[in-house]
Amino acid sequence: MGGEEPGGASSGPHRPADLLPRPSLVALPGPVVAPGANVSLRCAGRLPGMSFALYRVGLAAPLQYRDSALRWADFPLLGARAPGTYSCYYHTPSAPYVLSPRSEPLVVSSDDSSSLDYTQGNLIRLGLAGLVLASLGVLVVLDCCSRSSALDQALP
Structure with missing residues (x-):
């Protein structure tokens, strides 16, 4: 064979x-x-x-x-x-x-979901930063208003 x-x-x-x-x-x-x-x-x-x-x-x-x-x-x-x-x-x-x-x-x-999570995290951070900035703006306006009313009361 x-x-x-x-x-x-x-x-x-x-x-x-x-x-x-x-x-x-x-x-x-x-x-x-x-x-x-x-x-x-x-x-x-x-x-x-x-x-x-x-x-x-x-x-x-x-x-x-x-x-x-x-x-x-x-x-x-x-x-x-x-x-x-x-x-x-x-x-x-x-x-x-x-x-x-x-x-x-x-x-x-x-894995593209992790990049979406990263973007979502950035959006949350930006939102919080905007909230802090708006709060500071309100405080500045209130301070200016209180000073002008204090000056009006001090003048005879």
Whole structure:
């Protein structure tokens, strides 16, 4: 039988999916990123000592490479550039290279609600500052009125 050694072992090339299982891709601390915050994407396989590549949808070349002695590699991303769809794969670190299939896509999004909270906080601060300013204006007017009436009473 072609491609098999005695005892039924195959000497031919294996499909990569048979050798390296599909990795998982997760966002740490989570897939929703606050403006200005950073996020790390963790690509995890089942074997230690692999090379990992992170892809972003829309880019042909890998975004980042990492060699890792662990079963995973972390890819740090800056918060402002983090939103997007990502996938990763891993492979043996030396020839003959055996690749895993790509991970399921992971969508990283920006948290716009925190910017709304920031705006709401600013509006509250501005309102309080306006209230203090109006109160000071009332006090100045009252002081002026009381001085003019005191002068009117002092004159014969």
